[in-house]
Amino acid sequence: MVNPVASVTARIKSAARELGFAHAGIARAEALEPEGMRLLEWLRSGRHAGMAYMERDPRRRSDPREVLPGARSVISVSANYYTPQIHPEDAAIARISRYAWGDDYHDVLLPRLRALEERVKELVPDAETRGYVDTGPVMDKAWAVRAGIGWLGKHGNVITRDRGSWVFLATILTTAALEYDVPIADFCGSCTRCIDACPTAAIPEPYVVDANRCIPYLTIELKGDDIPGVEDMDFKSWIFGCDICQDVCPWNSFAVPSGETAFAPRPRSLDTRIEDVLVMGGEEFRERFRKSPVARTKHSGLRRNARILLRQRESHGST
Numbered sequence: 565m566v567n568p569v570a571s572v573t574a575r576i577k578s579a580a581r582e583l584g585f586a587h588a589g590i591a592r593a594e595a596l597e598p599e600g601m602r603l604l605e606w607l608r609s610g611r612h613a614g615m616a617y618m619e620r621d622p623r624r625r626s627d628p629r630e631v632l633p634g635a636r637s638v639i640s641v642s643a644n645y646y647t648p649q650i651h652p653e654d655a656a657i658a659r660i661s662r663y664a665w666g667d668d669y670h671d672v673l674l675p676r677l678r679a680l681e682e683r684v685k686e687l688v689p690d691a692e693t694r695g696y697v698d699t700g701p702v703m704d705k706a707w708a709v710r711a712g713i714g715w716l717g718k719h720g721n722v723i724t725r726d727r728g729s730w731v732f733l734a735t736i737l738t739t740a741a742l743e744y745d746v747p748i749a750d751f752c753g754s755c756t757r758c759i760d761a762c763p764t765a766a767i768p769e770p771y772v773v774d775a776n777r778c779i780p781y782l783t784i785e786l787k788g789d790d791i792p793g794v795e796d797m798d799f800k801s802w803i804f805g806c807d808i809c810q811d812v813c814p815w816n817s818f819a820v821p822s823g824e825t826a827f828a829p830r831p832r833s834l835d836t837r838i839e840d841v842l843v844m845g846g847e848e849f850r851e852r853f854r855k856s857p858v859a860r861t862k863h864s865g866l867r868r869n870a871r872i873l874l875r876q877r878e879s880h881g882s883t
């Protein structure tokens with residue numbers, strides 16, 4: 565006899581694939597331990613830097629039943645955003661993180677996630693769902709690991725065995741009872757390439773990233789006209805985000821190009837000089853980065869980052 569829960573689970577995973585997701589896995593909705601404890605330790609040690617929103621209600625963040633009462637399952641999906649272009653060698657070029665070369669992934673993935681939620685409700689008519697693309701009170705990475713999509717690398721990103729770490733994650737909490745996947749092993753082994761390659765020593769110990777020193781936090785999340793004290797650091801020409809720890813990861817040699825044209829680099833994503841960003845007008849910024857993740861820094865933020873890169877270049881001549 566066909567197990568109805570297994571059959572519904574298989575159909576949800578198949579719907580996820582049809583919607584373009586690269587992986588789909590399912591975990592039991594329960595309190596995340598020890599992940600929740602690790603989050604608290606990370607917060608206590610101040611490694612979240614100025615991301616005060618992360619301090620809000622960490623208990624809720626680590627227990628999906630606090631977000632969706634009656635939640636039984638967590639569906640985790642990934643979307644491959646790898647494109648074969650490589651970052652420019654020329655230090656005069658402003659480097660933009662790979663995930664931000666194309667369109668904003670929230671805009672691309674949210675309609676698909678909503679469609680997957682609808683599919684869950686069709687298959688389990690009384691089910692409730694809450695879906696999030698990176699923005700909700702859910703620990704997407706921890707759920708992706710529990711759902712067997714990949715393991716948490718020492719650089720803090722989820723690594724999949726067949727596509728590496730160039731994947732976006734999205735999460736659906738649901739009251740539907742589903743079959744659960746088993747987490748896969750951690751395949752980092754004795755490798756320390758990401759830790760060794762980080763130019764700002766932002767990985768003080770394996771699996772711990774210190775946002776105070778991490779270039780994506782400093783160039784994207786941190787607001788303000790200046791970032792005092794960063795002359796001593798070397799951002800290696802990264803003006804928006806940083807891919808160094810993922811670029812050096814051996815598992816990313818398994819990356820396969822995404823078929824998603826929305827994630828392909830927009831013109832000038834890979835050849836804009838730092839000096840050109842400094843003189844870029846507001847209109848050009850809005851035109852180039854409309855519906856791009858780079859819009860998050862705003863015009864003033866990107867120009868601030870350009871000024872910092874030029875100051876770092878003056879300070880130690882390496883960018």
Ligand code: SF4
Pocket residue numbers: 719761762763764765766767773777778779780806807808809810
């Ligand atoms: S993103 Fe860049 S700065 Fe942050 S840990 Fe990785 S290599 Fe270091």
Ligand code: SF4
Pocket residue numbers: 717718719751752753755756757758759809812813814815
């Ligand atoms: S570079 Fe090595 S240690 Fe770092 S995440 Fe990849 S496999 Fe793990």
